[in-house]
Amino acid sequence: MKKRNKKFNKRSQNPLNKLSLFQKTDLRFSKKCPLSIKDGPEIDYKNLKLLKRYVTENNKILSSRITSVSSGKQKKLTNEIKKAKILGLL
Amino acid sequence: MSFYEQTIVTKQDLSAPEVEKVESKYADIISGASGKVVKIEKWGLLNFARKIKNYNRGHYIHIKFEGNGKTLEEINKKIKIDNSILRNLIIKYKKLNLEMEYFNKEKTEDEKAK
Numbered sequence: 001m002k003k004r005n006k007k008f009n010k011r012s013q014n015p016l017n018k019l020s021l022f023q024k025t026d027l028r029f030s031k032k033c034p035l036s037i038k039d040g041p042e043i044d045y046k047n048l049k050l051l052k053r054y055v056t057e058n059n060k061i062l063s064s065r066i067t068s069v070s071s072g073k074q075k076k077l078t079n080e081i082k083k084a085k086i087l088g089l090l
Numbered sequence: 091m092s093f094y095e096q097t098i099v100t101k102q103d104l105s106a107p108e109v110e111k112v113e114s115k116y117a118d119i120i121s122g123a124s125g126k127v128v129k130i131e132k133w134g135l136l137n138f139a140r141k142i143k144n145y146n147r148g149h150y151i152h153i154k155f156e157g158n159g160k161t162l163e164e165i166n167k168k169i170k171i172d173n174s175i176l177r178n179l180i181i182k183y184k185k186l187n188l189e190m191e192y193f194n195k196e197k198t199e200d201e202k203a204k
Contacts, residue, residue, distance in 0.1 A: 042187075042190070044187075044192075046192040048192070059139065083179060085139075086177060086179055087097055088138035088140065088142050088176075088177060089136075090139050
């Protein structure tokens with residue numbers, strides 16, 4: 001089933017390939033990681049302003065699916081958030 | 091020799107000279123055990139996110155130093171006995187960032203004004 005779906009997606013990416021006007025075009029937004037920019041912010045347990053953006057009200061760590069952080073940076077983020085929690089900063 | 095950053099959280103009810111004593115005590119321990127203090131930052135009295143051992147606030151002392159395994163052993167020994175310390179965190183770094191001070195209010199406000 002998965003293979004078939006992939007094929008279908010590829011075909012429907014081009015709007016001219018649509019079978020009818022009412023067929024849905026599947027637009028996918030691919031967001032880029034906000035932390036991997038050149039000269040981006042430093043991920044550190046002292047940088048509370050940055051860490052607070054990636055934490056819920058109850059100080060739970062937000063998943064990278066929601067924040068679109070790359071997997072490498074997400075690993076670093078979780079480690080730094082845990083360090084800040086040890087010191088009672090978060 | 092490698093670089094380390096140590097953050098000490100002390101109890102709220104210490105007076106100002108007592109906090110300085112704690113600071114100088116650990117600086118002496120580091121320099122005594124084949125280490126070298128690079129920089130000391132005072133973050134002052136900060137609120138905790140949640141209560142730690144029934145305290146709501148604590149004095150934060152941040153020490154950046156150079157040392158080896160022996161210095162860490164010595165520090166950990168002394169901290170275990172120390173009653174005035176609530177939390178302690180030592181982290182190894184390849185390179186120390188001496189310019190950025192996240193908890194220096196005057197400096198951060200100056201950067202905003204610029």
